[in-house]
Amino acid sequence: MAGRAPRDGQGPRWEVFKQDASDKPHQAVGSVHAADPEHALLMARSVHARRPAAVSLWVAPADAVFAVTEEELHATAPWTVEEGGSSRRFLVFRKTSHRRAMTFVDHVGVVDAPGPRAAVAAAVDAFPEPPALTWWVVPADDVVASPEDEADAWFAPARDKTYKQQSAYGLLAPGKHKRAGGSS
Amino acid sequence: MSGPHDLDPALRGALIARLTAMADDELILGHRDSEWTGHAPLLEEDIALANIAQDEIGHALLWLEVRTGLDGSDPDALAFFREAGDFRNVRLVELPRGDWAFTMLRQFLFDAFETELLERLARSSYAPLAEAAAKAAKEEIFHLRHSGLWLERLAHGTEESRRRLEAALEQLWPYLPQLWQAQAGDAALAEAGVVPEPTGLEEAARGRVLAALARVGVASPAEVAPNPGGRERHGEALVALLIDMQSVARADPGVDAW
Numbered sequence: 001m002a003g004r005a006p007r008d009g010q011g012p013r014w015e016v017f018k019q020d021a022s023d024k025p026h027q028a029v030g031s032v033h034a035a036d037p038e039h040a041l042l043m044a045r046s047v048h049a050r051r052p053a054a055v056s057l058w059v060a061p062a063d064a065v066f067a068v069t070e071e072e073l074h075a076t077a078p079w080t081v082e083e084g085g086s087s088r089r090f091l092v093f094r095k096t097s098h099r100r101a102m103t104f105v106d107h108v109g110v111v112d113a114p115g116p117r118a119a120v121a122a123a124v125d126a127f128p129e130p131p132a133l134t135w136w137v138v139p140a141d142d143v144v145a146s147p148e149d150e151a152d153a154w155f156a157p158a159r160d161k162t163y164k165q166q167s168a169y170g171l172l173a174p175g176k177h178k179r180a181g182g183s184s
Numbered sequence: 185m186s187g188p189h190d191l192d193p194a195l196r197g198a199l200i201a202r203l204t205a206m207a208d209d210e211l212i213l214g215h216r217d218s219e220w221t222g223h224a225p226l227l228e229e230d231i232a233l234a235n236i237a238q239d240e241i242g243h244a245l246l247w248l249e250v251r252t253g254l255d256g257s258d259p260d261a262l263a264f265f266r267e268a269g270d271f272r273n274v275r276l277v278e279l280p281r282g283d284w285a286f287t288m289l290r291q292f293l294f295d296a297f298e299t300e301l302l303e304r305l306a307r308s309s310y311a312p313l314a315e316a317a318a319k320a321a322k323e324e325i326f327h328l329r330h331s332g333l334w335l336e337r338l339a340h341g342t343e344e345s346r347r348r349l350e351a352a353l354e355q356l357w358p359y360l361p362q363l364w365q366a367q368a369g370d371a372a373l374a375e376a377g378v379v380p381e382p383t384g385l386e387e388a389a390r391g392r393v394l395a396a397l398a399r400v401g402v403a404s405p406a407e408v409a410p411n412p413g414g415r416e417r418h419g420e421a422l423v424a425l426l427i428d429m430q431s432v433a434r435a436d437p438g439v440d441a442w
Binding site for chain 1: 226227228229231232235239322323324325326329330333337
């Protein structure tokens with residue numbers, strides 16, 4: 001993973017995958033800029049897991065992600081795959097719904113393949129249901145997880161912190177400070 | 185011993201002084217960290233440091249709430265309506281924020297000390313204090329990871345980052361021992377198991393700092409005599425900080441909600 005040069009003075013971009021509970025999959029929640037994987041995990045914790053529930057985070061360099069949509073997969077040209085060479089392990093993620101969500105693809109499993117295109121082909125066979133709209137495959141060696149033995153320090157404090165909606169802040173001296181547009 | 189009513193008056197006074205010192209350290213450091221909001225070198229670090237600032241201010245509130253249990257004092261009144269001369273923070277935390285290396289190194293030195301302090305306070309014979317410390321300790325592990333990561337990267341980053349780190353260390357070093365310097369009532373509190381035994385805490389905190397510096401290959405400056413004066417002595421920087429920190433609360437002291 002060495003040699004990923006900073007591109008815009010902020011360091012490379014890392015995709016962040018958050019797991020909300022141990023029986024739920026890791027889900028893509030966005031990205032962070034950071035110097036290296038350890039830094040990326042700390043930034044991911046601050047940016048993506050300060051408040052919401054989480055039990056684990058993964059980060060992967062954005063340029064290690066191979067993404068393909070269902071349309072691209074079934075375009076006129078046949079889907080060619082890498083052949084020969086030694087097999088690597090890939091983590092497979094997919095999006096299965098058009099429903100609006102805060103997350104993108106969900107982790108569904110792993111495949112072994114000689115390259116990312118072959119990994120996608122293997123993923124289509126291995127995980128046929130429900131039909132995927134988008135596939136992401138990421139070499140397992142590029143994915144770094146938050147330390148399990150520190151999970152409590154990373155994620156427990158968020159449980160006592162709640163979002164405060166605007167309405168949580170009391171109205172000062174009714175009549176003196178009127179809200180715009182009457183009630184809200 | 186477990187609750188407020190089990191403390192004799194001398195210990196109660198000593199514990200109030202100790203809690204105030206700990207709260208003021210956290211509050212002033214938290215405010216200094218918050219000064220980076222909108223100015224940090226990376227957007228992600230801006231958010232991360234704002235989180236840490238909130239955590240430190242949250243720890244200050246934990247200590248002040250334990251104090252409320254002893255004397256009924258109001259944490260907001262203590263934070264926003266005391267003058268600089270009544271604050272009991274160490275000088276280390278009030279120094280102007282400096283550059284990123286200075287901010288991260290100061291945070292590391294404080295985190296290294298606080299990690300050792302909280303670990304021991306979580307075993308305090310005074311139950312409300314032990315409970316508050318256990319809560320803060322969780323966040324502190326993460327703080328130390330963050331500032332420790334920067335210590336390493338500043339040391340091994342570029343010539344400039346190394347130079348800035350070493351300059352910050354020279355500047356901060358004389359202020360470090362005040363963190364573990366005992367106050368008048370601390371010996372009696374330690375005797376009663378309320379706060380950690382001062383020499384053990386000092387040894388552990390100093391050891392943690394020296395080990396971290398050795399690990400990143402930065403020479404620790406020569407030992408210096410602790411900065412003279414106790415926690416009632418402050419620099420002008422604190423006065424300016426308080427004007428900023430207290431201005432909103434003082435603009436409308438009778439306000440019901442905000």
